[in-house]
Amino acid sequence: MAQERHADKRRYVKEKTTKAKPEDAKVDIKMKTCRSDRCEHAGQAQPIENFMRSKMSRDGYMHLCKVCYSVQARDRVGLKARNAASLEIRFDKYPDILPALADLAERECRTVEMQALAIIRAAVLPQMAAQR
Numbered sequence: 001m002a003q004e005r006h007a008d009k010r011r012y013v014k015e016k017t018t019k020a021k022p023e024d025a026k027v028d029i030k031m032k033t034c035r036s037d038r039c040e041h042a043g044q045a046q047p048i049e050n051f052m053r054s055k056m057s058r059d060g061y062m063h064l065c066k067v068c069y070s071v072q073a074r075d076r077v078g079l080k081a082r083n084a085a086s087l088e089i090r091f092d093k094y095p096d097i098l099p100a101l102a103d104l105a106e107r108e109c110r111t112v113e114m115q116a117l118a119i120i121r122a123a124v125l126p127q128m129a130a131q132r
Helices: 002-016 022-031 066-086 098-107 112-131
Strands: 051-053 061-065
Touching (some): 051 066, 061 066
Antiparallel strands (some): 051 061
């Protein structure tokens, strides 16, 4: 009796949930009801082999083709590099604080630039939190 009630409870939860499950994705792929074979970025119809697998989507494939996904991934890497370059600090304007920063950085096993950023974050973040 207890097992029967448990099975009913699980079936009820599975039917009422709206999240995609892997077994549902397999059924949809066989029926070809959910998959559109167009890349959302390029808008071109392509064979399903040109799409990468994805456990997060309902039909089991990503919404971007492999080419568009790699282009976007390269753009993200380039964006991270540009953001890191914009955080560089010029210490030639502040020659008096460089020895103190170097000493602190050596004690905390950081580079001088990272130590300066840590000090700036420690000073700025509490002020930003107080303003909110």
